Amino acid sequence: METADVKTNAAKDLSFFAGTKEGIPIALGYIPIAIAFGLLAKSVGLPNRISIIMSLLVFAGASQFVAVNLLALSSSSWEIILTTFIVNLRHLLMSASISQRIENRVTKGWRFLLSFGITDETFSIASLRPEEKLSPNFILGLNLISYSAWVGGTAIGVFLGAGLPKVVQNSMGIALYAMFIGLLIPNTRDSRQVFILVVLAMMINSLLNWVSLFNFLSAGWNIIITTIVAAMLGAIFFPEDGEE
Amino acid sequence: MQNMNLWLIIIGMAIVTYIPRMLPMVLLQEIKLPPLIKRFLELIPFAALSALIFPGILSSTGSTTSAVIGGIIAVLLAFFRLNLIVVVVGSILSVFCWETLLV
Structure with missing residues (x-):
């Protein structure tokens, strides 16, 4: 009873x-990643306007880097679009998960809008909030x-045309992982179940990344497969929330 | 590079990125899901985050060593439930110090 009160009080805003x-x-x-993206896009000859519009419309970091690299190699349009699809398919799982956490009264229109902003990072913050249901304003x-940081960073990259010093760039690379x-x-x-699940998922993903048998799978597929397998095993073996 | 072609590529990318983000959010709203699937969806954040962290983190900085150090610092700071900004900045600084001290 008391812990439940603390939980709701601690996280009301x-x-x-x-x-x-x-x-x-x-x-x-x-911001540093977006700057790097802007610079890379410029270096392969993409017009400034196009790089910024890509960040505005796609808003998915990894796939934008891949796309620019493929453009530089003069890959076909279909190859670029298909690769983008595969790299970003993991958001399907995140969207399914977060769909259960949005207040029930939220309209379809809001859902169309909020879903555009689902990234690994916004999903992580939103889904690990302690509240059972999240307000659309919070997610917006x-x-x-x-989104502003991503688009703004891209603009800085293409217009300034100079990156951060190498050592700063290297150290900022750890930011999102941290x-x-x-x-x-x-x-x-807080939860032994979660601990076990985390260790399991990291082991599965390491196997997929390092065992040569799985070399044919891209990093995008590795994340999708790991997420499905680990979450499914978790759901089977830990059907109840085991929080003490 | 043909500008027209670039536009088509970007619009194509935007569509194939938006659809997987949008469909479950819009379609799973009123469906009553079986308990196993509900639990599966609840556990996705932990599974996905783990997969995003490891082993990707190892190649996130200039060297594997500095990445491991940054990772350990982040784990320690997070273990003591410090504010997320402190965890992120602390980890960045530890990598920065390691890399500048070595070069």
């Missing part, structure tokens, strides 16, 4: 502003600061 605040670590991680704030760790670790402390 689901306003738009709270969403933007929670998104600050994402923005911090996105979270998505909007992340954020994922920061979100995940407290949950592994």
Whole structure:
């Protein structure tokens, strides 16, 4: 009873502003990556306008890097679009998961809008909130600061045409991983089930990445397969929430 | 590079990226899901985050060593439930220090 009260009291603020605040670590991680993207796009001869529009319309980091690399290799349009699809398919799982966490009264229109902003990072922050249901304003704030950082960073990259010093770039590379760790670790402390699931998922993903038998799978497929297998095993062996 | 072709590629990319993001969010709203699937969806954040972290983190910085150090610092700071910004900045600084001290 008491812990339930603490939980609801500790996490009540689901306003738009709270969403933007929670998104600050994402923005911090996105800006250097987006700058790097802008620079890469410029270096392969993509017009500035096109690079920014890609960030505005696609808003998916890894796939944009891949697309620009493929463009530089003069790959076919279909190959680029198909690769983008595969790289971003994991959002299907994230969208399914977060769909259950949005307040029931939220309209379809809101859902069309909010789903555009689902990335690995916004999903992580939103889905690991303690509240059972999330307000659309909170998610909008979270998505909007992340989106602004991504598009803004791209613009900085293409217009300034100069990157951060190599050592700064290298160190910033860890930012989003550190954020994922920061979100995940407290949950592994609270729940043995989550701890086991995390170890299992990392083992599965390592196998898929390092065992040559699975070399034919891309990193995108590895993440999709790992997520499905680990979450399914978790659902079978831990059907109940085991929080003490 | 043909500008027209670039536009088509970007629009194609935008569509194939948006559809997987949008469909479950819009379609799974009112469907009553069986408990196994509900639990599966609840556990996806932990499974997906784990897969996103490892082993990708190992190649996120200039060297595997600095990435491991940054990762360990992040784990330690997160273990003590420090604010997310502190975890992120602490990890970045640890990698930065390691890489500047070595070069």
